Amino acid sequence: MQEEKDFIQTLLDPKTQNQAFQQLLLEYQKPLYNHIRNIVLNHEDADDVLQNTFIKVFQYLNTFKGESKLFSWVYRIATNEALTFLKQKAKKSGISSETLQNNTIDNLKADVYFDGNEIQIKLQRAIATLPQKQQLVFRMKYFEELKYEEISEILGTTVGALKASYHHAVKKIEAFVTVN
Amino acid sequence: MKAFKLENEPKIESGLKTPEHYFEDFSSKVMQRLPKQKPKVIPIFQKRKITIMMVAAVLVITLMVPFLINLATKSKELDENTLENYLAYQSNMNQYDLISELDSDDINKIKTPIELEDETIEDFLTTNPNLEHLISE
Numbered sequence: 001m002q003e004e005k006d007f008i009q010t011l012l013d014p015k016t017q018n019q020a021f022q023q024l025l026l027e028y029q030k031p032l033y034n035h036i037r038n039i040v041l042n043h044e045d046a047d048d049v050l051q052n053t054f055i056k057v058f059q060y061l062n063t064f065k066g067e068s069k070l071f072s073w074v075y076r077i078a079t080n081e082a083l084t085f086l087k088q089k090a091k092k093s094g095i096s097s098e099t100l101q102n103n104t105i106d107n108l109k110a111d112v113y114f115d116g117n118e119i120q121i122k123l124q125r126a127i128a129t130l131p132q133k134q135q136l137v138f139r140m141k142y143f144e145e146l147k148y149e150e151i152s153e154i155l156g157t158t159v160g161a162l163k164a165s166y167h168h169a170v171k172k173i174e175a176f177v178t179v180n
Numbered sequence: 181m182k183a184f185k186l187e188n189e190p191k192i193e194s195g196l197k198t199p200e201h202y203f204e205d206f207s208s209k210v211m212q213r214l215p216k217q218k219p220k221v222i223p224i225f226q227k228r229k230i231t232i233m234m235v236a237a238v239l240v241i242t243l244m245v246p247f248l249i250n251l252a253t254k255s256k257e258l259d260e261n262t263l264e265n266y267l268a269y270q271s272n273m274n275q276y277d278l279i280s281e282l283d284s285d286d287i288n289k290i291k292t293p294i295e296l297e298d299e300t301i302e303d304f305l306t307t308n309p310n311l312e313h314l315i316s317e
Binding site: 018021022025026029030033034037038041043047050051054055058059108113114115116117119120123142143170173174177178 | 182183184185186187192193194195196197198199202203206207209210211213214215
């Protein structure tokens with residue numbers, strides 16, 4: 001904890017800021033990319049959102065009070081950026097978020113950065129039928145293998161509620177895959 | 181139909197792949213995009229305050245102009261005493277120079293009838309040490 005406080009201090013100090021931020025970038029770029037990619041699905045979109053996430057993190061460093069962990073604060077920004085991006089993309093295309101998500105899944109087969117077969121596509125289609133919060137919980141738990149405590153800090157939901165949410169998500173996905 | 185159970189299946193990967201070498205130059209790409217200096221946030225009311233103060237300052241200066249001009253004009257006027265003292269003690273002018281500056285109008289103006297009583301003339305003549313010189317002239 002003290003180590004994190006010291007690191008935050010180096011991030012806030014103009015003399016050490018650039019070096020510390022580069023360290024933060026190297027530490028978080030891969031897990032954050034996976035987190036964002038799992039939400040937006042497309043690599044180009046994930047790249048845009050990831051860059052914007054880090055720029056926002058840099059811009060709002062001064063407002064980080066240290067009440068939550070740096071990890072959960074950065075993940076929260078990334079999640080919000082990804083969800084906002086999808087909403088704006090759907091709005092620009094004049095379609096609903098659900099339609100946009102289904103279209104993106106349809107395009108996955110042709111995506112050079114997708115290496116999956118029928119079961120992966122089916123799983124994505126099943127996830128797309130879930131409410132947004134359940135989608136997030138399922139992706140973070142199943143694909144990213146984050147702990148409930150970590151997801152709880154990022155999404156600001158109790159561990160109990162998250163477990164219930166994940167349980168419901170799994171049941172719905174299983175039902176969808178069985179029928180389809 | 182066999183019911184699908186997620187926990188009975190081997191872990192299904194997302195299948196989402198990252199392009200090769202993507203992370204190699206990612207950090208430098210972001211570092212280049214970082215804002216160099218954070219823009220200073222000036223609250224809108226402060227901007228308005230500055231504008232109001234500027235307008236007030238211009239108004240005050242505009243209103244002061246006639247007073248300043250008046251003050252400058254007044255300061256150039258010399259009162260009679262100052263002029264007299266200057267001519268008497270500071271300048272190189274003598275009475276002949278002064279007389280040469282007078283025209284006939286000025287002479288008429290200073291021509292005032294002086295009524296002297298005999299006693300006054302007598303007192304003057306007795307107290308004046310150059311009496312003899314005056315008489316001889």
